[in-house]
Amino acid sequence: MTLLEQRRAPRTEAGRRRSPLGSRWTPYLFLGPAAIFILLFQGVPLAQEVYLSFTRTSLLNPTNSTWVGLENYVDIFGDEDFRRTLRTTFVYVVACVAGSVGAGLLVALLLNRSFRGRGVVRALVTIPWAAPGIAVALIATWMLNPQYGIVNRFLDAVGLGVPGGAILDSSTYALPAILVTTVWQLFPLTSVVLLSALQAVPRDLLEAATMDGAGRWWTFRAVTWQVIKPTVGLLALLMTIWSIRRFELIWLMTKGGPVGSTETLVIDLYAQAFDSKQLGTAAAIGMVGVVISLIVIAGSRLVTRAAEKEGLR
């Protein structure tokens, strides 16, 4: 986002002139090592995956590919299981974005006052984001353990217990449980970023609005929201892209089960590659994920541009 933003910004610093010192090859000398590195470890593999998605290739004999054109794509879109995977991915991503940005905003508003011990609170609230995903999956699985998990004990105590307690084995409750875990891990980041965005809200405007007798909700919409809207948009985009590619938390908690109820695109792709050994199908599923991310990014650019034009008029 950073650099794309900059292109639209008036060309001051970076774009003003060619480097007065060094030849015109100088920038490439700085850029070169990293560029080669990224090309080798991201570009080439991606190109191979694009190719694989048009072939039938087995993990057991990966050098032997048969070109099948669009067959993998036709097959997956004709498959009811894959359409369920797409729906699950959609639900997961939308809920993650809404949950993490929503919770982050609530927490940011809560902490956007000075009070004694705020520094400590802010630091402690960062913990979920700092905790490794593996450890989060482990403790979540233990807390959700049917017999001894604290979550079930608590739910039983308040009379909301899931029959048998096996939340992660239930096709109804597994996805919500994973969602709560994901949002728990993400809300520190969104709240910290939104908290810093809230510092830009002009205090005198807020005071003026309050003086004029405006209600809290009105003040929030008219003043605060207008200032933090771009940050909310960027966070939503970031959370969307991250949620589409999130793997380990879901894989370690449910492996996509039970009966595919938590199977997102990335889980499906990994299972196709390593359980079913169908590299072509796996690559095609991956490409669908990449294209969806691209569409989301392009869409968000269009929305931003439209909003800016609106603002100019």
Place this chain on the structure above:
Amino acid sequence: MSRLRIGVTLRVVGVLVVMGIAVFPLYWMFVTALSSNADLFAADARLLPDFSELGVFADALADGEALTWLRNSLVIALGTTVLSIGLGIPLGYALSRFSFRGKMLTAVVLLLTQMLPEALMVVPLFALFNRFDLLDSLTGLVLANSAFVLPIVALILKGAIDGIPRELEEAGRVDGARPLTMLLRINVPLIGPSIAAAAVIAFFHAWNEYVFAVTFIYAPETQPASVGIANFIGEVGTPVQTVMAVAFMFTLPAVAFYLFAQKYVVAGMTAGAVKG
């Protein structure tokens, strides 16, 4: 007046609830590690750690396996940090200070890497590493992890260098310093906090990484902690207390480091990756 009271009370309760939610799972990991078997499986959960069980941490490390995992994780994380910062500083500098053909393309490529799932790249990277004999080696994981974290590192550092006035370099130019000298002598010392932030992000990206590690590593002695701990999930042989003790020792450095470097990490993330 009483309405104000209620507002303040609600806020205090809200802050406490949020803090509890944030801290509880990690606290629970600690409590579980420090539970006797009797407490662990008792009808009523014991909510406080039992410090007479502190020996569990020593026991967890006693057979050396967990120590090997943690050491491997440390090597991978340090290697990834050094490599990604080493490549990221010049890349960030090029993007910040020069205009050149292909700059736009570079920027777009860096952003696009952010949407590539590791799980998608596992198969071709496996084939690549197989050819160059990098499977089952910590070097392979350093390379793969660096490729994934380098774009974020470079964007953070670019943002930091953007913030340094060019005038500072003018003096160096007059003295005829070469761009590399100016980068190392003028810019690098000034963006220390951002380098620290990027280093923390790179370090823990590699420390936490799982997909590549579980696919590329077979031998127990090259296994990092992320894989070792993940293997505990759904396994019943190891006592829960030992599992939680190892996981806690794996988690604690990450959390402690973030708390310590939080100011810089947040500033770096917001400056580089989010706001620009």
